[in-house]
Amino acid sequence: MGLKPATNPDVEAVAIELSIDGKSVTAKDGVSLYDVISSTGKIIPAMCYHYTFDPFGSCGMCLVSQEGKKAPVRSCTAKATAGMIIRTEGDDLFQARKKAVEKHLSVHPLDCPVCDADGHCELQDMAFRHGVTNLANAKQKFIPEDTRSPVLDFNMNRCIACAECINVCKDVLMIDALQFMKKGGFNQVVPKGDLALSCEFCGDCLAVCPVGAITNKFSKYLYKPWQMKKTTTTCNYCGDGCQMYLETKDAEVVRVTSPLSWKNKWGDRADTAKGHGGLCVRGRFGFEYIDSAARVKQPLLRKGNQLVETPWLETMHQVVDRFSEIRRKHGPDAIAGLITARCTNEELYLFQKLMRAGFRTNHLDSSARYGHLNFVHASRHALGIGRSPNDWEDLTKAKAVILIGSNITETNPLTAVRIKEAIRVYNAQVVVIDSAFTNMAKLASHPVLIKPGTEGLVIDGLVKATLELDLIDQDSTQKHPQAFKALKAAVAHVSLEQVAAHTGMSVEALKDTATIFAEAPRSIILCAEGIVRQPDGYQNVLKLIDLAWITGKLGQPGCGVNTLTEEPNEQGAVDMGAAPEFLPGQASFNDQVARDRFAKAWDVTLPAAGSGANLVEILKRCRDGQIRALYVIGENPLATLPASMEVRAALERLELLVVQDPFLTDTARMAHAVLPACTSAEKDGTFTNLEGRVLRVREAMDPLGESLPDWHIMTALANALGCQWEYESSNDIQAEIMKLLPGYYNLGQPRKVVPTVDRYLSNGYAADVAARYRASAPIDSKNQRPFALLMGQILYHSGKMSTEAPGLIKIAPNTGRLRMNPQDMERLAVGEGTTVRLTSDRGSMQLAVQPDQSVAPQTCFFPEHFNEPPVKDLMSVQVDPTTGVPSFKQTRVTIEKA
Numbered sequence: 001m002g003l004k005p006a007t008n009p010d011v012e013a014v015a016i017e018l019s020i021d022g023k024s025v026t027a028k029d030g031v032s033l034y035d036v037i038s039s040t041g042k043i044i045p046a047m048c049y050h051y052t053f054d055p056f057g058s059c060g061m062c063l064v065s066q067e068g069k070k071a072p073v074r075s076c077t078a079k080a081t082a083g084m085i086i087r088t089e090g091d092d093l094f095q096a097r098k099k100a101v102e103k104h105l106s107v108h109p110l111d112c113p114v115c116d117a118d119g120h121c122e123l124q125d126m127a128f129r130h131g132v133t134n135l136a137n138a139k140q141k142f143i144p145e146d147t148r149s150p151v152l153d154f155n156m157n158r159c160i161a162c163a164e165c166i167n168v169c170k171d172v173l174m175i176d177a178l179q180f181m182k183k184g185g186f187n188q189v190v191p192k193g194d195l196a197l198s199c200e201f202c203g204d205c206l207a208v209c210p211v212g213a214i215t216n217k218f219s220k221y222l223y224k225p226w227q228m229k230k231t232t233t234t235c236n237y238c239g240d241g242c243q244m245y246l247e248t249k250d251a252e253v254v255r256v257t258s259p260l261s262w263k264n265k266w267g268d269r270a271d272t273a274k275g276h277g278g279l280c281v282r283g284r285f286g287f288e289y290i291d292s293a294a295r296v297k298q299p300l301l302r303k304g305n306q307l308v309e310t311p312w313l314e315t316m317h318q319v320v321d322r323f324s325e326i327r328r329k330h331g332p333d334a335i336a337g338l339i340t341a342r343c344t345n346e347e348l349y350l351f352q353k354l355m356r357a358g359f360r361t362n363h364l365d366s367s368a369r370y371g372h373l374n375f376v377h378a379s380r381h382a383l384g385i386g387r388s389p390n391d392w393e394d395l396t397k398a399k400a401v402i403l404i405g406s407n408i409t410e411t412n413p414l415t416a417v418r419i420k421e422a423i424r425v426y427n428a429q430v431v432v433i434d435s436a437f438t439n440m441a442k443l444a445s446h447p448v449l450i451k452p453g454t455e456g457l458v459i460d461g462l463v464k465a466t467l468e469l470d471l472i473d474q475d476s477t478q479k480h481p482q483a484f485k486a487l488k489a490a491v492a493h494v495s496l497e498q499v500a501a502h503t504g505m506s507v508e509a510l511k512d513t514a515t516i517f518a519e520a521p522r523s524i525i526l527c528a529e530g531i532v533r534q535p536d537g538y539q540n541v542l543k544l545i546d547l548a549w550i551t552g553k554l555g556q557p558g559c560g561v562n563t564l565t566e567e568p569n570e571q572g573a574v575d576m577g578a579a580p581e582f583l584p585g586q587a588s589f590n591d592q593v594a595r596d597r598f599a600k601a602w603d604v605t606l607p608a609a610g611s612g613a614n615l616v617e618i619l620k621r622c623r624d625g626q627i628r629a630l631y632v633i634g635e636n637p638l639a640t641l642p643a644s645m646e647v648r649a650a651l652e653r654l655e656l657l658v659v660q661d662p663f664l665t666d667t668a669r670m671a672h673a674v675l676p677a678c679t680s681a682e683k684d685g686t687f688t689n690l691e692g693r694v695l696r697v698r699e700a701m702d703p704l705g706e707s708l709p710d711w712h713i714m715t716a717l718a719n720a721l722g723c724q725w726e727y728e729s730s731n732d733i734q735a736e737i738m739k740l741l742p743g744y745y746n747l748g749q750p751r752k753v754v755p756t757v758d759r760y761l762s763n764g765y766a767a768d769v770a771a772r773y774r775a776s777a778p779i780d781s782k783n784q785r786p787f788a789l790l791m792g793q794i795l796y797h798s799g800k801m802s803t804e805a806p807g808l809i810k811i812a813p814n815t816g817r818l819r820m821n822p823q824d825m826e827r828l829a830v831g832e833g834t835t836v837r838l839t840s841d842r843g844s845m846q847l848a849v850q851p852d853q854s855v856a857p858q859t860c861f862f863p864e865h866f867n868e869p870p871v872k873d874l875m876s877v878q879v880d881p882t883t884g885v886p887s888f889k890q891t892r893v894t895i896e897k898a
């Protein structure tokens, strides 16, 4: 780790001067000489170097001549120092590099024609460039290929022992799943312990391998690189918004590659703070849903009990006629719409415009309602900003991170890499507070296991500890003495000992965490599913903001309270106004000035202020018969929400259910009409990631069958309903949004948001604050069922969409089993595969169990992606009174041997 002083924000790097090829160059003292050379624009050969991890110095390609040294030096491992005189070109260096290539080629099979790296191979390039002909002493290794991994094949005959795969996995990802092992006289890369590869299957090792030693199982032997169309786009799985290359051949998606590759190995390592360009398993290997045979390729219309393939024109006529009839007979409030946050910004904008200006109803919602809106509302209420304030760079450079209620390596793996970098490079203190043994907890300086559902109480304890230890920022609190007094009074009843007893977080850990957070110069809070998708999510975010306020962390550079978004465009859904409470730009739907502006822009009268139903209310009104027609785009409430929400009853009562989706989902099976939508790979648009970065989604292939982009279908529907929309492309919609929300499309750069807390603290704060600390009074644990059942995301899946990707199902199939802590299993005398009876207040079911070390004692876990068996139906639902967010991911259960 010795070569990174220039990337440490705490150390002012000393500027030095050195000479490269006769030109004076200014650099930072101590960084890799290779980095300095590449910063001048000169790219010299390098086969084992990658700027994202420490130099390894094995390939012998980056040789340069240093005045005063007889032999050439390896520029990657050499540190730049003042006064160095360096030469990078010359016949001597060319010959020395040529020898290195010969050495590598002499133990490398010349099987380029059948190698997947052919045409994308650094060794091949170097052999051409150096005119290598002398392979007299070549010998073959004859190592059998290791094909045991579900996604990667290891062909060690081709390996040049550069260690890039090992280093990226160990250093950048901190997973450390690979190692060198001397076998058959050769140093080979093997999965740890020479067992079958067991890792996160991100494929970053594949990306950086400069030769064809690691191969992608999905695309092996299929095509050569030049035969494929390569489209740069944004991943459609989570809110990290990773950039990827979708490589297609006609209507077939062949593979996904990443900006991280041996091809982009040079750069300033401070850049890695913005992202190393890699992908996670979902992004790299989860693409098969796109051209899946299960896609709906033609419109379906219900005829009797059947959904029958019907031409677009006939289907649209039926849909429009029935929507129009319902509107005519029962008014616009008999119609509602739901949309997924996997749609683009342009589509989310169009959706709310269609509902409001086309149907004239404000009954609309998106999947941001499942939790993100708790964060948005709290942050807007307190700070005036409706998204996370910090970007990836802030995260990387943080000195203290409190990660509460977030299994970040599973939900947002690439944001997790930023925290790993904060730990590894910037020595950040990371406190992970969770009710599971998460992967991040294993890397954190302060892992804290708490009892499920006690996150709110933990925050009370942190606020109280901050006050008790006088870790207060005087400037921030003195400005608002009334508010500060009210906060102190609100937590007066909180006892750290009691918090410790109820949560499992010791008094010492509470105090340590408060101290670490308050004393660090750059402190970040990250809260996710364990806060925003749980009861009191809104209030708990406000309490985290209290903590940040009294420690002076609001509005300070590199500090703030943040969240994660699980779907790719939850932030965009809120920003585009796909919620009854918001117009685009998060303007309040009831704000008269905003209403006038949009009414004028759309040339309509908007639905009445104060009108509008959110997800939970929409379903209720469907059940009550008030809403008679529902337009569902990409959402699948029947498979997502627990039985207690009576979704089936709500949908059955409808006179018209129109589902627009790439797949025939459970909800779609109940529809009167199914409109085939295409995936994000078949359309243009943008997503807004969790940093607020607007990222391009690009069409990589033609829509499959007769499927169409959602924006296209909505435009047709709107026009048939009498609107006069002239959008011919996503760009046309973008142009309209640009006019209405100037500055939103700051492509590639997150817009800076500045929290303003003064108005909040001086307006009603004192009256509000007591309630939120009362809200988390500990629940009486007596008479409770003994286990907490948690449902949540696992790394290999995202919602239900990933279950349509066979590659991901191969890695992580639905076992149908309840995951339990091995100790609990032992106590209950149940073994792997034993059937148990799982009972909650909502019902009971039988299923088998499996041990899982990451599940804490007294809890059990079932992945939310699967409904066989329908564990979700054991959940109760609590709806947040302020934000309308339904929480249904946790309940108490009994587990007995069946």
Ligand code: SF4
Pocket (backbone or CB within 6 Å): 165, 168, 169, 173, 175, 176, 177, 178, 199, 200, 201, 202, 203, 204, 205, 206
């Ligand atoms: S796939 Fe990812 S986690 Fe697995 S060995 Fe490669 S780099 Fe490591």
Ligand code: SF4
Pocket (backbone or CB within 6 Å): 158, 159, 160, 161, 162, 163, 164, 165, 166, 189, 205, 208, 209, 210, 211, 213, 214
């Ligand atoms: S497998 Fe590839 S990346 Fe790993 S050491 Fe061998 S050549 Fe280098």
Ligand code: SF4
Pocket (backbone or CB within 6 Å): 235, 236, 237, 238, 239, 240, 241, 242, 278, 279, 280, 281, 282, 283, 284, 412, 413, 414, 415
């Ligand atoms: S981290 Fe999220 S956005 Fe990035 S590749 Fe994985 S699923 Fe896609």
Ligand code: FES
Pocket (backbone or CB within 6 Å): 045, 046, 047, 048, 049, 056, 057, 058, 059, 060, 061, 062, 063, 074, 075, 076, 077
């Ligand atoms: S030895 Fe420097 S790049 Fe390989």
